[in-house]
Amino acid sequence: MGERHETLAPAPAGGRRPRLGLWRDRELAGTTIDLTEGSLQDRILTATLRCLGRWGTVKTTIDDIAREAGCSRATVYRTFPGGKDALFLAAGERELLLALGELASLAAEAVTLDELLGTVLAAGVSTIRTHKVLAYLCEHEPGVILPYVSFDGMDPVLGVVRGVLAPHLERFLDRTAAADIAEWLARVGMAYGFDPLDGPDLADPDEAHRFVATFVLPGLEPCSDTLASASDNLASASDNLASASDNLAPASNNLAPASNN
């Protein structure tokens, strides 16, 4: 089991797994996902990503993915009903959850608000810039990515980032400000990550810290009285991560109920 997977799955008792359906994909909503390295789902999604990074969405076939994962076509279909498109969304959603898991652990380690904002922003922008498959798709098939980062299409991502990061920010800010700034991190991360244009390089931690100190810290009033409830909030942070996607999936689609408590 790789370290990067463990950061994502601080599974509460009962071993709850995140449930797919962030982008309201009818076929996927409610499918639970096993993030353990080497699991069948992990192998298939890793294979999907490899194929995407090599051939893009149009040329990749289920056969390619099955071959890369070392299983049969039938197993791919059974594991992720809905075909190619559902598989691509599942692979994308898992990448997002893994990246958010890493951001959440950076947020948890941060000692001050400045440190949290600068570190998480730099890591988020850096992930967007250095993710090879994302870069390949942005370059060769931008139309595949743009609907998830433009207009209302970015709402699911804003929502899931808020859900995961706001509880960490509540160590330093009141609840409203924490949610506002969690969403700000998502927006600024995407704006500078996807469109470098001539802006500052926020993947560089020093620049990110300067940026945060210049533009957003002056508008925040850290509340010391929220520190008392910090541990409560943190307990709910990992829970939010686990349930982030099922919160967004329609309730009626709970095909695979979470395990008994």
Add this chain to the structure above:
Amino acid sequence: MSEPTGARARLLDAALACIDRWGLAKTSLEDIANEAGLSRATVYRYFPGGRDQVISETITWEVGHFFARLGEEVADLPDIAAKLERGLVFGHQAIVEHRLLQQVLSTEPEEFLEELSETTPLVHAVVCAYLADLLRHERLRTGIDVDTAADYLARLFFSYLGSQGHWDLTNPDEAKRLVATQFLPGIVV
């Protein structure tokens, strides 16, 4: 950008009508020529790049209209804070109510967003220049670089125009709180 006139404007209008009727992908050069009542040869005279050039200029033209209306809406407001607040509320509403935009976003998001993203560098540059000019008339906090600040404001403004997220941008008080806490606190005294 000067406003196109004559045959050029007729072709851009015709392209919009065709996109409305048939969608982006299915609109051909013939459709646009027929709609405008002009020959194919005339279309090529104005748009040597053919169908793709007409479509991309039509989108740029429509985006230009949007920002021109936004500019007029905030023209008389006294300072950058008031302009940003009103711009967020007006822009959000204009996007939600833009029927053709919402139509292509729901039926052909991939094709449309690829086209729209081609305009991003130009629109970003224009809006940055506009904001930088406004900032030069404000009292700025020590050490603020006008161009970096304008770049930040433009990106944040586009993000909120695209989606209000968990904010309610139909409410001017929320827009005011947003501008005060995220747009200007580090920039303007």
